[in-house]
Amino acid sequence: MKKTASELNGVKEIARRANVSIGTVDRVMHNRKGVSDATRLKIEAIIKELNFQPNKMASLLATRKNMNFAVLIPAVSEETDYWSYPLNGINQAAAETNQFGVTVKPYFYALDSKESFNRVAEEMLKDEPHAVLLAPSFVEDSQVLAKRINELGLPLAFINSDLAGQDNLTYIGPDLYQSGRLAAQLVSFSLKPLDKVLIINISADLRNDHHLVRKEHGFKKFFEETRSATHISTLNISETKVCVVEEALTRTLNADNTIKAIFVTNSRVNIVAEILKKHRRNDLLVGYDFLEKNIDYLKSGQIKYLICQRPKEQGYLGIMALYKHLYNVSEVERFVYMPIDIITKENYQFYNG
Amino acid sequence: MKKTASELNGVKEIARRANVSIGTVDRVMHNRKGVSDATRLKIEAIIKELNFQPNKMASLLATRKNMNFAVLIPAVSEETDYWSYPLNGINQAAAETNQFGVTVKPYFYALDSKESFNRVAEEMLKDEPHAVLLAPSFVEDSQVLAKRINELGLPLAFINSDLAGQDNLTYIGPDLYQSGRLAAQLVSFSLKPLDKVLIINISADLRNDHHLVRKEHGFKKFFEETRSATHISTLNISETKVCVVEEALTRTLNADNTIKAIFVTNSRVNIVAEILKKHRRNDLLVGYDFLEKNIDYLKSGQIKYLICQRPKEQGYLGIMALYKHLYNVSEVERFVYMPIDIITKENYQFYNG
């Protein structure tokens, strides 16, 4: 059944009105060269007049576009299953974009090894992806990598932590300062007048872990601004072994028995929980991340609050950002800050990570 | 450029292997009748062997499927902008599914009028939608409507509150009992030994507002289970006017000056906040929902915690569920419980509603 001229759809209708072939319309739509200014202008005017949006599905079908996205993130380790959550989100996005020809390939590096990071990055680049999702660790090495990716003209999305001065498409992750403030507020709600607060930073590489510093800063700032007289001290521990943490922590707690609340600036809060439990203490303990170990202590009451920043959603949104950019679905925001979630014993069941 | 026989794609390859035409393959794929058992079996075997998934985009393009989804939700009112959040989510989903031929049309009813609910429902049915997203109010009227929608064979998704015994595709919303428990836990973290707690239910239709009952129940249960000696009383107020609430509240608070914490079981917590502010009280106040008025009192410190259940995401997921079902994208879960979010002065900025 033929259509009357006036009810043609899409490119055909435009071609009819402009008195050209659909091939030429296509050329103008995609700013390809080889079209006279006169026809180009004429066609552009008609496109504008009709507010024409090309049919994405037809276009995808005709191009049989196939894109592979590389994902460079830490491997799930013995110590932490944190990275399984972003990976879940990434896989979900992969499943949803698969029908549009997207293939997602993850490359895992060891969180404690620069060598592994660089080796795996090389591997990834060799596979010539069309876009990269990166969780940057090792600031300098990540910067070098980001530069190379930029030079290749590939869209680059960061999750989990940002890298200043890079030409990346988007950053999707937490606002660390504000999460520290939130932790402080939660502590403040339960604190009695003379209680003291202890901040604990646990990291094998304290100097380079600017994450912890930003959280600590937010935490302290909250108490400053509320003109609280609460005494706050900081304990830095540069090893992640339980016995080392235990020794340092015990010494500190024994020296001052008015410490009633403890803020651990990362997911290692479970180490502190284990120690407090052993010593039958019941301090107000606040830490980070929806890890199995941490949830266990949440259930037992040893940890009161966990602060989480939707790691799964970060992964999901990271892939979707690349997809939306490359398939012209919509504009992508340069900064996407995750909501800061508070998890307790009474709501962890419904949290998806 | 012709392909060699062995690298045909999709239906063509299957047709070639089965020695039939692609039309017949299509019939089998969609379980249409008019195919001999022999050919059907042969084709099904090949489909299985190849693990063949038809190309969605091609299929969509060929069918030029156009679907209109009806959305029946309360209108945003003077009193509350709550329903603007689900609507945002719905609009976002509408934008994303639009390219697949989905049109979403919202129908708004007045939250306080059964008559309006039923009138607007009729309007909606007259437009003959292909699927319905419903936020049920007025239990009985909603049940009647749900039955009719079922009889029409239309997929039906509920958001915000469930309706028992209906043949709906999915329910996406909160677990009210658990949110009450969470409120109790938050209160308990700040409570001193002899402090008393007041629960306030404010609703023009207290008897039918089973929402409030479930939250209250969860709240009390938490204290029971933790074998707390905390005294908890309930104040029911069947009018939503500030002066009425003020009178009842003032009387209660004057009668017992050991009340230090107040749990308002719905979004009307801002009314209580206003009154407490006027009386220069600083009780620990916990309530529901990310409304502008509530956020204002969160900022001023009058409200300590707001419990929210992602209204925007409920709307978004509701539309996506209908879409996934009708376009065979994936299975839809029968129950989707939202995470229970805790909002305070220090994290509301990053909450999207």
Add this chain to the structure above:
DNA sequence: CTGAAAGCGCTTACAG
């Protein structure tokens, strides 16, 4: 019960 052909709306060589 089955096949051949036209079509969905866009893209891509190819020819001129």
Add this chain to the structure above:
DNA sequence: CTGAAAGCGCTTACAG
């Protein structure tokens, strides 16, 4: 610089 034709993978009448 431009057009005609074939094709993406699936669906839909129509004919037999």
